[in-house]
Amino acid sequence: MLTALTDKSTIEEKEFFVKWDRAYHMCMQALKGSVFEHLSSGLQKTEIAKELYKAVGERYQKSSKFKVGNLMSELKSMKYDSVGGVRDFIMKMVHIQTKSASHDITLPNKFIVHHALNSLPIEFTQIKTTYNDVNEVWSVNDLISKCVFEKEKLKKEKSESALLTTNSKPYYQKNFKKPKNAPKQDNKGHGNG
Template identity: 30%
Template sequence: MSCIKEIPTLKGDNYIEWEKKIDMAFILVEVEWVVTTPCPTEPVAPVQETNDVNAAWATRERDFASQRMSYDLEHRKWVTANKKCLAVIKNTIEPAIVGSIPECDTVTEYLERIKSQFTGSSKTYATQLIKQLVTERYSGNGGIREYILRMSHLTSKLKPMDLTLKDEFLIHLVFASLPKEFDTFVVNYNIQPKKWDMERLMAMCVQEEERMKATNGGTINYLKDNKKKNTNANFSSKSKGKGPMLHQPQQNKFTVEKDQCL
Protein backbone atom coordinates (compact mmCIF):
# COMPACT_ATOMS: atom_id res chain seq x y z
CA MET A 1 0.00 0.00 0.00
CA SER A 2 2.97 2.33 0.48
CA CYS A 3 3.54 2.41 -3.29
CA ILE A 4 -0.01 3.72 -3.76
CA LYS A 5 0.63 6.53 -1.28
CA GLU A 6 3.60 7.65 -3.39
CA ILE A 7 1.41 8.27 -6.46
CA PRO A 8 1.13 12.05 -6.95
CA THR A 9 -2.26 13.63 -7.51
CA LEU A 10 -2.85 14.18 -11.21
CA LYS A 11 -3.29 17.93 -11.68
CA GLY A 12 -2.65 18.34 -15.39
CA ASP A 13 1.00 19.34 -15.63
CA ASN A 14 2.38 16.17 -14.04
CA TYR A 15 0.79 13.51 -16.24
CA ILE A 16 4.07 11.79 -17.17
CA GLU A 17 5.18 11.42 -13.55
CA TRP A 18 1.69 10.30 -12.50
CA GLU A 19 1.57 7.65 -15.24
CA LYS A 20 4.96 6.24 -14.22
CA LYS A 21 3.90 5.97 -10.57
CA ILE A 22 0.59 4.32 -11.55
CA ASP A 23 2.43 1.71 -13.65
CA MET A 24 4.87 1.04 -10.81
CA ALA A 25 2.05 0.64 -8.27
CA PHE A 26 0.17 -1.81 -10.51
CA ILE A 27 3.34 -3.87 -10.97
CA LEU A 28 4.10 -4.00 -7.25
CA VAL A 29 0.59 -5.17 -6.35
CA GLU A 30 0.65 -7.60 -9.32
CA VAL A 31 -2.40 -6.31 -11.17
CA GLU A 32 -0.61 -4.76 -14.17
CA TRP A 33 -1.81 -7.64 -16.37
CA VAL A 34 -5.39 -6.36 -16.29
CA VAL A 35 -4.35 -3.29 -18.36
CA THR A 36 -3.32 -5.47 -21.32
CA THR A 37 -5.63 -8.46 -20.80
CA PRO A 38 -9.24 -8.22 -22.00
CA CYS A 39 -12.11 -9.46 -19.91
CA PRO A 40 -12.52 -13.26 -20.27
CA THR A 41 -15.22 -14.35 -22.70
CA GLU A 42 -17.98 -16.53 -21.32
CA PRO A 43 -18.03 -19.98 -22.97
CA VAL A 44 -21.10 -20.90 -24.97
CA ALA A 45 -23.15 -23.70 -23.46
CA PRO A 46 -23.45 -26.76 -25.71
CA VAL A 47 -26.79 -27.78 -27.17
CA GLN A 48 -27.62 -31.46 -27.54
CA GLU A 49 -28.46 -32.43 -31.08
CA THR A 50 -30.94 -35.16 -31.91
CA ASN A 51 -28.20 -37.34 -33.35
CA ASP A 52 -25.91 -37.01 -30.31
CA VAL A 53 -25.29 -40.27 -28.50
CA ASN A 54 -25.38 -40.25 -24.72
CA ALA A 55 -21.66 -40.85 -24.30
CA ALA A 56 -20.66 -38.02 -26.68
CA TRP A 57 -23.11 -35.63 -25.03
CA ALA A 58 -21.84 -36.50 -21.57
CA THR A 59 -18.29 -35.76 -22.73
CA ARG A 60 -19.33 -32.38 -24.12
CA GLU A 61 -21.12 -31.53 -20.87
CA ARG A 62 -18.04 -32.41 -18.80
CA ASP A 63 -15.83 -30.30 -21.07
CA PHE A 64 -18.22 -27.36 -20.79
CA ALA A 65 -18.36 -27.68 -17.00
CA SER A 66 -14.58 -27.52 -16.87
CA GLN A 67 -14.53 -24.48 -19.18
CA ARG A 68 -17.25 -22.79 -17.16
CA MET A 69 -15.37 -23.30 -13.89
CA SER A 70 -12.17 -21.91 -15.41
CA TYR A 71 -14.08 -18.94 -16.82
CA ASP A 72 -15.75 -18.17 -13.48
CA LEU A 73 -12.37 -18.12 -11.72
CA GLU A 74 -10.66 -15.98 -14.36
CA HIS A 75 -13.62 -13.63 -14.68
CA ARG A 76 -13.79 -13.07 -10.91
CA LYS A 77 -10.04 -12.46 -10.80
CA TRP A 78 -10.20 -10.01 -13.73
CA VAL A 79 -13.20 -8.07 -12.38
CA THR A 80 -11.55 -7.71 -8.96
CA ALA A 81 -8.25 -6.45 -10.43
CA ASN A 82 -10.05 -4.09 -12.82
CA LYS A 83 -12.14 -2.65 -9.97
CA LYS A 84 -9.06 -2.09 -7.80
CA CYS A 85 -7.16 -0.34 -10.61
CA LEU A 86 -10.06 1.96 -11.42
CA ALA A 87 -10.40 2.85 -7.73
CA VAL A 88 -6.70 3.68 -7.42
CA ILE A 89 -6.73 5.82 -10.56
CA LYS A 90 -9.83 7.79 -9.62
CA ASN A 91 -8.53 8.47 -6.12
CA THR A 92 -5.25 9.90 -7.43
CA ILE A 93 -6.86 12.48 -9.74
CA GLU A 94 -8.21 15.87 -8.75
CA PRO A 95 -12.02 15.79 -8.44
CA ALA A 96 -12.46 18.43 -11.15
CA ILE A 97 -10.48 16.33 -13.62
CA VAL A 98 -12.28 13.10 -12.67
CA GLY A 99 -15.59 14.78 -13.42
CA SER A 100 -14.45 15.66 -16.94
CA ILE A 101 -13.50 12.08 -17.85
CA PRO A 102 -16.36 9.84 -19.06
CA GLU A 103 -17.01 6.66 -17.08
CA CYS A 104 -15.48 3.48 -18.50
CA ASP A 105 -15.97 -0.19 -17.71
CA THR A 106 -12.32 -1.15 -18.08
CA VAL A 107 -9.14 0.37 -16.69
CA THR A 108 -7.57 0.16 -20.16
CA GLU A 109 -10.23 2.38 -21.70
CA TYR A 110 -10.12 4.77 -18.74
CA LEU A 111 -6.35 5.21 -19.06
CA GLU A 112 -6.74 5.90 -22.78
CA ARG A 113 -9.33 8.60 -22.05
CA ILE A 114 -6.96 10.23 -19.56
CA LYS A 115 -4.04 10.02 -21.99
CA SER A 116 -6.02 11.64 -24.81
CA GLN A 117 -7.11 14.47 -22.49
CA PHE A 118 -3.55 15.24 -21.41
CA THR A 119 -1.80 14.89 -24.78
CA GLY A 120 -1.53 18.67 -25.08
CA SER A 121 -0.11 18.95 -21.57
CA SER A 122 2.49 16.31 -22.41
CA LYS A 123 3.61 18.26 -25.47
CA THR A 124 3.98 21.40 -23.40
CA TYR A 125 5.91 19.49 -20.76
CA ALA A 126 8.23 18.05 -23.43
CA THR A 127 8.90 21.54 -24.80
CA GLN A 128 9.77 22.78 -21.31
CA LEU A 129 12.16 19.87 -20.76
CA ILE A 130 13.93 20.47 -24.08
CA LYS A 131 14.27 24.19 -23.35
CA GLN A 132 15.74 23.39 -19.95
CA LEU A 133 18.20 20.92 -21.47
CA VAL A 134 19.55 23.34 -24.07
CA THR A 135 19.76 26.29 -21.68
CA GLU A 136 21.34 24.50 -18.69
CA ARG A 137 24.76 25.85 -17.67
CA TYR A 138 27.16 24.37 -15.15
CA SER A 139 28.12 26.88 -12.46
CA GLY A 140 30.05 24.61 -10.11
CA ASN A 141 27.25 24.13 -7.59
CA GLY A 142 26.95 20.56 -6.39
CA GLY A 143 29.82 19.20 -8.45
CA ILE A 144 30.12 18.09 -12.06
CA ARG A 145 28.92 14.52 -11.37
CA GLU A 146 25.62 15.68 -9.89
CA TYR A 147 25.19 18.12 -12.76
CA ILE A 148 25.60 15.41 -15.42
CA LEU A 149 23.24 13.10 -13.53
CA ARG A 150 20.65 15.90 -13.45
CA MET A 151 20.99 16.39 -17.21
CA SER A 152 20.62 12.64 -17.74
CA HIS A 153 17.51 12.61 -15.53
CA LEU A 154 15.94 15.38 -17.62
CA THR A 155 16.60 13.33 -20.74
CA SER A 156 14.99 10.23 -19.24
CA LYS A 157 11.75 12.19 -18.74
CA LEU A 158 11.45 12.49 -22.54
CA LYS A 159 11.47 8.72 -23.14
CA PRO A 160 7.77 8.10 -22.27
CA MET A 161 6.90 10.73 -24.92
CA ASP A 162 8.90 8.91 -27.66
CA LEU A 163 11.56 11.63 -27.59
CA THR A 164 14.54 9.52 -26.63
CA LEU A 165 17.87 11.33 -27.02
CA LYS A 166 21.02 9.39 -27.80
CA ASP A 167 23.83 9.45 -25.25
CA GLU A 168 26.14 11.00 -27.85
CA PHE A 169 23.79 13.97 -28.24
CA LEU A 170 23.50 14.39 -24.46
CA ILE A 171 27.29 14.32 -24.14
CA HIS A 172 27.58 17.21 -26.59
CA LEU A 173 24.86 19.08 -24.67
CA VAL A 174 26.88 18.66 -21.48
CA PHE A 175 30.06 19.88 -23.18
CA ALA A 176 28.23 22.90 -24.60
CA SER A 177 26.99 23.82 -21.11
CA LEU A 178 30.38 23.74 -19.39
CA PRO A 179 32.13 27.02 -18.48
CA LYS A 180 35.17 28.21 -20.44
CA GLU A 181 37.53 26.66 -17.89
CA PHE A 182 36.72 23.34 -19.59
CA ASP A 183 37.46 24.61 -23.13
CA THR A 184 40.76 22.75 -23.49
CA PHE A 185 39.18 19.61 -22.07
CA VAL A 186 36.33 19.78 -24.62
CA VAL A 187 38.73 20.43 -27.52
CA ASN A 188 40.80 17.39 -26.55
CA TYR A 189 37.67 15.25 -26.66
CA ASN A 190 36.58 16.60 -30.04
CA ILE A 191 39.91 15.84 -31.72
CA GLN A 192 40.09 12.25 -30.58
CA PRO A 193 38.34 9.59 -32.70
CA LYS A 194 37.01 7.54 -29.79
CA LYS A 195 33.55 8.39 -28.41
CA TRP A 196 32.58 8.25 -24.74
CA ASP A 197 29.53 6.84 -23.05
CA MET A 198 27.85 8.57 -20.10
CA GLU A 199 29.87 6.69 -17.46
CA ARG A 200 33.12 7.63 -19.19
CA LEU A 201 31.96 11.23 -19.51
CA MET A 202 31.25 11.54 -15.78
CA ALA A 203 34.52 9.89 -14.80
CA MET A 204 36.61 12.14 -17.07
CA CYS A 205 34.74 15.33 -16.11
CA VAL A 206 35.16 14.60 -12.41
CA GLN A 207 38.85 13.91 -12.99
CA GLU A 208 39.27 17.16 -14.91
CA GLU A 209 37.47 19.18 -12.24
CA GLU A 210 39.60 17.64 -9.50
CA ARG A 211 42.73 18.47 -11.52
CA MET A 212 41.66 22.11 -11.88
CA LYS A 213 40.90 22.31 -8.17
CA ALA A 214 44.35 20.98 -7.32
CA THR A 215 45.92 23.52 -9.66
CA ASN A 216 43.96 26.40 -8.10
CA GLY A 217 44.52 25.56 -4.46
CA GLY A 218 41.48 23.35 -3.93
CA THR A 219 38.73 25.65 -5.24
CA ILE A 220 37.49 26.91 -8.60
CA ASN A 221 35.63 30.14 -9.23
CA TYR A 222 33.97 29.61 -12.57
CA LEU A 223 33.79 32.87 -14.50
CA LYS A 224 30.52 34.07 -15.90
CA ASP A 225 29.90 36.55 -18.68
CA ASN A 226 28.85 39.83 -17.13
CA LYS A 227 27.60 42.37 -19.65
CA LYS A 228 26.66 44.98 -17.04
CA LYS A 229 29.23 47.67 -16.46
CA ASN A 230 29.80 49.29 -13.10
CA THR A 231 29.51 52.91 -14.18
CA ASN A 232 30.02 54.22 -10.63
CA ALA A 233 33.34 52.40 -10.34
CA ASN A 234 34.49 53.72 -13.72
CA PHE A 235 33.55 57.26 -12.81
CA SER A 236 35.32 57.06 -9.45
CA SER A 237 38.50 55.72 -11.05
CA LYS A 238 38.55 58.55 -13.59
CA SER A 239 38.02 61.22 -10.94
CA LYS A 240 40.58 59.78 -8.56
CA GLY A 241 43.33 62.30 -7.79
CA LYS A 242 41.47 65.27 -9.24
CA GLY A 243 40.47 66.84 -5.93
CA PRO A 244 37.04 67.13 -4.37
CA MET A 245 34.12 66.59 -6.71
CA LEU A 246 31.48 69.25 -7.10
CA HIS A 247 27.97 68.23 -6.34
CA GLN A 248 26.19 67.40 -9.58
CA PRO A 249 22.42 67.29 -9.94
CA GLN A 250 21.18 63.74 -10.21
CA GLN A 251 19.92 62.68 -13.58
CA ASN A 252 17.98 59.63 -14.64
CA LYS A 253 20.49 57.07 -15.87
CA PHE A 254 19.82 54.11 -18.03
CA THR A 255 21.94 51.72 -20.02
CA VAL A 256 21.57 51.41 -23.76
CA GLU A 257 22.42 47.95 -24.96
CA LYS A 258 24.03 47.42 -28.35
CA ASP A 259 21.65 47.48 -31.35
CA GLN A 260 18.89 48.98 -29.16
CA CYS A 261 16.96 52.00 -30.45
CA LEU A 262 15.52 54.64 -28.21
Protein backbone atom coordinates (compact mmCIF):
# COMPACT_ATOMS: atom_id res chain seq x y z
CA MET A 1 0.00 0.00 0.00
CA LEU A 2 1.33 3.41 -0.93
CA THR A 3 1.60 5.85 1.94
CA ALA A 4 1.27 9.59 1.62
CA LEU A 5 4.44 11.64 1.49
CA THR A 6 5.42 13.63 4.56
CA ASP A 7 8.21 16.04 5.45
CA LYS A 8 10.09 13.07 6.87
CA SER A 9 9.88 10.99 3.62
CA THR A 10 13.22 9.93 2.18
CA ILE A 11 14.44 10.83 -1.30
CA GLU A 12 13.90 7.22 -2.42
CA GLU A 13 10.29 7.33 -1.17
CA LYS A 14 9.69 10.64 -2.98
CA GLU A 15 11.21 9.29 -6.24
CA PHE A 16 9.13 6.12 -5.94
CA PHE A 17 5.97 8.19 -5.35
CA VAL A 18 6.65 10.37 -8.43
CA LYS A 19 7.16 7.27 -10.60
CA TRP A 20 4.11 5.56 -9.12
CA ASP A 21 1.94 8.66 -9.57
CA ARG A 22 2.99 8.99 -13.22
CA ALA A 23 2.34 5.29 -13.91
CA TYR A 24 -1.03 5.47 -12.13
CA HIS A 25 -2.17 8.46 -14.22
CA MET A 26 -1.05 6.74 -17.42
CA CYS A 27 -2.98 3.64 -16.36
CA MET A 28 -6.11 5.71 -15.67
CA GLN A 29 -5.84 7.37 -19.09
CA ALA A 30 -5.49 3.96 -20.75
CA LEU A 31 -8.44 2.63 -18.76
CA LYS A 32 -10.66 5.59 -19.64
CA GLY A 33 -9.62 5.37 -23.29
CA SER A 34 -10.42 1.66 -23.52
CA VAL A 35 -13.96 1.88 -22.13
CA PHE A 36 -16.66 2.37 -24.76
CA GLU A 37 -18.13 5.84 -24.71
CA HIS A 38 -21.67 4.59 -24.20
CA LEU A 39 -20.55 2.76 -21.04
CA SER A 40 -18.54 5.62 -19.60
CA SER A 41 -20.85 8.53 -20.39
CA GLY A 42 -22.64 9.82 -17.32
CA LEU A 43 -20.30 8.10 -14.87
CA GLN A 44 -19.16 10.07 -11.86
CA LYS A 45 -15.68 11.48 -12.41
CA THR A 46 -13.12 9.66 -10.32
CA GLU A 47 -9.38 9.39 -10.18
CA ILE A 48 -9.44 6.09 -8.31
CA ALA A 49 -9.11 3.10 -10.64
CA LYS A 50 -10.99 0.73 -8.34
CA GLU A 51 -14.04 3.02 -8.30
CA LEU A 52 -13.92 3.42 -12.08
CA TYR A 53 -13.71 -0.38 -12.57
CA LYS A 54 -16.68 -0.88 -10.25
CA ALA A 55 -18.82 1.80 -11.97
CA VAL A 56 -18.04 0.50 -15.45
CA GLY A 57 -18.72 -3.07 -14.28
CA GLU A 58 -22.17 -2.10 -13.02
CA ARG A 59 -22.91 -0.24 -16.23
CA TYR A 60 -21.73 -3.19 -18.29
CA GLN A 61 -24.09 -5.54 -16.43
CA LYS A 62 -27.06 -3.44 -17.58
CA SER A 63 -25.67 -3.22 -21.12
CA SER A 64 -25.00 -6.96 -21.14
CA LYS A 65 -28.61 -7.80 -20.25
CA PHE A 66 -29.84 -5.53 -23.03
CA LYS A 67 -27.45 -7.15 -25.49
CA VAL A 68 -28.60 -10.66 -24.53
CA GLY A 69 -32.20 -9.58 -25.09
CA ASN A 70 -31.29 -8.29 -28.55
CA LEU A 71 -29.44 -11.51 -29.40
CA MET A 72 -32.42 -13.64 -28.36
CA SER A 73 -34.82 -11.46 -30.37
CA GLU A 74 -32.56 -11.67 -33.40
CA LEU A 75 -32.33 -15.45 -33.14
CA LYS A 76 -36.07 -15.84 -32.63
CA SER A 77 -36.94 -13.72 -35.67
CA MET A 78 -34.51 -15.38 -38.11
CA LYS A 79 -36.12 -16.99 -41.17
CA TYR A 80 -34.26 -18.29 -44.20
CA ASP A 81 -35.39 -16.37 -47.28
CA SER A 82 -33.47 -18.38 -49.92
CA VAL A 83 -31.60 -15.23 -50.97
CA GLY A 84 -28.24 -15.95 -49.35
CA GLY A 85 -26.55 -19.24 -48.74
CA VAL A 86 -28.11 -21.68 -46.31
CA ARG A 87 -24.67 -22.30 -44.78
CA ASP A 88 -24.31 -18.59 -43.94
CA PHE A 89 -27.81 -18.56 -42.48
CA ILE A 90 -27.05 -21.42 -40.08
CA MET A 91 -23.62 -19.97 -39.27
CA LYS A 92 -25.31 -16.70 -38.22
CA MET A 93 -27.30 -18.75 -35.73
CA VAL A 94 -24.10 -20.37 -34.46
CA HIS A 95 -22.55 -16.90 -34.16
CA ILE A 96 -25.47 -15.76 -31.99
CA GLN A 97 -25.07 -18.96 -29.96
CA THR A 98 -21.41 -18.10 -29.36
CA LYS A 99 -22.17 -14.49 -28.44
CA SER A 100 -24.85 -15.67 -26.01
CA ALA A 101 -22.39 -18.06 -24.37
CA SER A 102 -20.09 -15.12 -23.64
CA HIS A 103 -23.00 -13.68 -21.60
CA ASP A 104 -23.53 -16.97 -19.71
CA ILE A 105 -26.55 -17.98 -21.82
CA THR A 106 -26.02 -21.52 -23.08
CA LEU A 107 -27.88 -22.55 -26.20
CA PRO A 108 -27.26 -26.24 -26.90
CA ASN A 109 -26.39 -27.35 -30.43
CA LYS A 110 -29.58 -29.43 -30.42
CA PHE A 111 -31.59 -26.22 -29.95
CA ILE A 112 -29.75 -24.52 -32.83
CA VAL A 113 -30.42 -27.51 -35.12
CA HIS A 114 -34.14 -27.54 -34.23
CA HIS A 115 -34.48 -23.78 -34.58
CA ALA A 116 -32.63 -23.74 -37.90
CA LEU A 117 -34.86 -26.52 -39.26
CA ASN A 118 -37.98 -24.64 -38.16
CA SER A 119 -36.67 -21.48 -39.83
CA LEU A 120 -36.24 -23.10 -43.24
CA PRO A 121 -38.90 -22.59 -45.94
CA ILE A 122 -41.18 -25.26 -47.37
CA GLU A 123 -38.61 -26.26 -50.02
CA PHE A 124 -36.65 -27.98 -47.22
CA THR A 125 -39.57 -30.16 -46.09
CA GLN A 126 -37.72 -33.32 -47.10
CA ILE A 127 -34.85 -32.53 -44.71
CA LYS A 128 -37.28 -31.70 -41.90
CA THR A 129 -39.11 -34.98 -42.45
CA THR A 130 -35.86 -36.93 -42.57
CA TYR A 131 -34.69 -35.35 -39.32
CA ASN A 132 -37.95 -36.17 -37.57
CA ASP A 133 -37.94 -39.76 -38.87
CA VAL A 134 -34.39 -40.75 -37.94
CA ASN A 135 -33.43 -41.68 -34.38
CA GLU A 136 -30.16 -39.77 -34.37
CA VAL A 137 -29.36 -36.24 -33.32
CA TRP A 138 -27.66 -34.15 -35.98
CA SER A 139 -24.81 -31.84 -35.18
CA VAL A 140 -24.79 -28.33 -36.59
CA ASN A 141 -22.20 -29.47 -39.14
CA ASP A 142 -24.44 -32.38 -40.19
CA LEU A 143 -27.34 -29.98 -40.67
CA ILE A 144 -25.22 -27.57 -42.70
CA SER A 145 -23.95 -30.28 -45.04
CA LYS A 146 -27.44 -31.75 -45.54
CA CYS A 147 -28.98 -28.31 -46.15
CA VAL A 148 -26.26 -27.26 -48.58
CA PHE A 149 -26.73 -30.53 -50.48
CA GLU A 150 -30.50 -30.01 -50.58
CA LYS A 151 -30.08 -26.39 -51.73
CA GLU A 152 -27.79 -27.49 -54.57
CA LYS A 153 -30.25 -30.23 -55.53
CA LEU A 154 -33.09 -27.68 -55.59
CA LYS A 155 -31.04 -25.33 -57.79
CA LYS A 156 -30.26 -28.14 -60.20
CA GLU A 157 -33.91 -29.21 -60.39
CA LYS A 158 -34.99 -25.62 -60.93
CA SER A 159 -32.49 -25.07 -63.77
CA GLU A 160 -33.45 -28.39 -65.39
CA SER A 161 -37.11 -27.43 -65.15
CA ALA A 162 -36.38 -24.03 -66.70
CA LEU A 163 -34.40 -25.70 -69.46
CA LEU A 164 -37.26 -28.08 -70.24
CA THR A 165 -39.71 -25.20 -70.31
CA THR A 166 -37.65 -23.10 -72.70
CA ASN A 167 -36.81 -25.98 -75.05
CA SER A 168 -40.26 -27.49 -75.33
CA LYS A 169 -42.72 -26.33 -77.97
CA PRO A 170 -46.37 -25.77 -77.20
CA TYR A 171 -48.76 -28.54 -78.27
CA TYR A 172 -50.18 -26.58 -81.18
CA GLN A 173 -46.70 -26.09 -82.67
CA LYS A 174 -45.73 -29.76 -82.38
CA ASN A 175 -48.68 -31.04 -84.43
CA PHE A 176 -48.76 -28.31 -87.03
CA LYS A 177 -47.13 -29.21 -90.34
CA LYS A 178 -46.19 -26.50 -92.79
CA PRO A 179 -46.94 -27.07 -96.42
CA LYS A 180 -43.76 -27.60 -98.43
CA ASN A 181 -44.34 -24.63 -100.74
CA ALA A 182 -45.56 -22.15 -98.05
CA PRO A 183 -43.79 -18.74 -98.08
CA LYS A 184 -41.22 -18.07 -95.36
CA GLN A 185 -42.44 -15.89 -92.50
CA ASP A 186 -40.62 -12.86 -91.13
CA ASN A 187 -40.45 -12.10 -87.38
CA LYS A 188 -43.91 -10.49 -87.37
CA GLY A 189 -45.61 -13.52 -88.85
CA HIS A 190 -46.24 -11.93 -92.28
CA GLY A 191 -45.31 -13.69 -95.50
CA ASN A 192 -42.42 -12.35 -97.56
CA GLY A 193 -43.90 -12.87 -100.91
